[in-house]
Amino acid sequence: MPKIALVGYGRFGRALGALLEAADLGYRAMDPGAALPEAIRAGSVPELLEGAELVVVAVPVPQMREVLLALKPHLRPEHLVLDVGSVKVKPVEAMKQVLGAQAPWVGTHPLFGPLSLAMAERPMRVVVCPNPLHPDAAPRARRFYEALGCEVIEQTPEGHDRVMAETHALTFFVAKGMVDSGVAVDVPFAPASFKALSRTIETVRSDAGHLFTAIQQENRFATQARERLLEALQAIHRDLAALPAVASARQTEGMALPGLASGPPEPRETREHIDQLDRELVELLARRSELARRQSRAHAPEEPAGTKALFATRRAWAKELGLDPEEVEALFRIIVEAPGVG
Numbered sequence: 001m002p003k004i005a006l007v008g009y010g011r012f013g014r015a016l017g018a019l020l021e022a023a024d025l026g027y028r029a030m031d032p033g034a035a036l037p038e039a040i041r042a043g044s045v046p047e048l049l050e051g052a053e054l055v056v057v058a059v060p061v062p063q064m065r066e067v068l069l070a071l072k073p074h075l076r077p078e079h080l081v082l083d084v085g086s087v088k089v090k091p092v093e094a095m096k097q098v099l100g101a102q103a104p105w106v107g108t109h110p111l112f113g114p115l116s117l118a119m120a121e122r123p124m125r126v127v128v129c130p131n132p133l134h135p136d137a138a139p140r141a142r143r144f145y146e147a148l149g150c151e152v153i154e155q156t157p158e159g160h161d162r163v164m165a166e167t168h169a170l171t172f173f174v175a176k177g178m179v180d181s182g183v184a185v186d187v188p189f190a191p192a193s194f195k196a197l198s199r200t201i202e203t204v205r206s207d208a209g210h211l212f213t214a215i216q217q218e219n220r221f222a223t224q225a226r227e228r229l230l231e232a233l234q235a236i237h238r239d240l241a242a243l244p245a246v247a248s249a250r251q252t253e254g255m256a257l258p259g260l261a262s263g264p265p266e267p268r269e270t271r272e273h274i275d276q277l278d279r280e281l282v283e284l285l286a287r288r289s290e291l292a293r294r295q296s297r298a299h300a301p302e303e304p305a306g307t308k309a310l311f312a313t314r315r316a317w318a319k320e321l322g323l324d325p326e327e328v329e330a331l332f333r334i335i336v337e338a339p340g341v342g
């Protein structure tokens with residue numbers, strides 16, 4: 001009998017479902033607004049909760065209260081309710097008001113989503129907010145997330161929202177500003193500094209819509225963070241406009257980034273860069289291995305023609321980059337054929 005009940009099968013719910021399957025954790029899901037595969041679909045709340053230990057509420061933050069009210073009459077003390085919202089003060093308040101001491105509950109925020117899960121990005125981190133009303137709830141949530149391969153960070157709801165206001169909310173704000181101003185979309189080429197931002201722009205563009213508003217509106221620290229950023233940007237804009245056409249080094253000094261006032265950091269030794277790259281190569285191998293496992297679970301083994309094509313593309317890439325195609329193919333043969341890696 002599935003031990004996990006998933007309420008909400010939107011973008012995050014579906015991605016979480018795939019993660020549960022990969023960890024061999026049985027689940028049942030309910031979402032009146034989504035087409036659910038027959039094998040996991042629950043037609044009613046009692047059916048959804050039957051045998052469940054964990055009830056994961058994966059619905060947009062503004063719908064939390066209503067969903068909790070619908071669950072409440074069916075919850076028993078052995079259930080643990082956890083939310084996965086991108087903000088924490090409001091969902092925790094809602095769980096406190098609606099569920100109180102009746103059933104254990106805990107606020108959590110997985111710091112990953114459909115895009116990062118699809119690319120098997122690691123580490124997967126989750127913020128869990130310990131709940132004084134139900135002291136066992138956070139350790140139970142921790143065990144659940146650790147079984148999925150996540151690292152758990154404990155934080156108060158307010159501490160979480162303060163950090164998210166300065167990070168998540170501002171990043172989405174800047175990215176949406178760039179999208180809405182018409183720049184930064186499908187550019188033919190871009191410098192490295194922009195490439196880092198383009199991933200965020202992609203996230204904002206693929207957002208279901210409610211995520212952006214939840215991150216901004218449901219976090220009471222976000223407005224102030226946005227205002228501070230806008231003021232800082234206006235001041236920089238004014239300072240730039242006030243610079244003479246040919247500015248002296250002394251005149252531009254004030255524009256230097258504060259952290260760089262004492263000069264840029266010393267370039268690192270080549271050896272350190274190689275270590276860093278090797279670390280990234282090993283991380284990429286781990287992600288590749290996870291994706292290959294997913295692929296083999298979902299599809300029949302690759303036909304010889306498919307494997308041949310795979311090596312052919314790697315050879316072509318090697319050639320493009322000035323590497324020996326034979327040697328690169330040999331490396332990929334090892335990667336593909338090694339049982340613990342490919």
Ligand SMILES: O=C(O)C(=O)C[C@]1(C(=O)O)C=C[C@@H](O)C=C1
Nearest residue numbers: 086110111112113114115116203
């Ligand atoms: O991986 C993705 O698809 C995400 O968008 C993940 C992402 C983000 O990085 O903004 C989105 C919302 C969550 O609250 C946390 C992480």
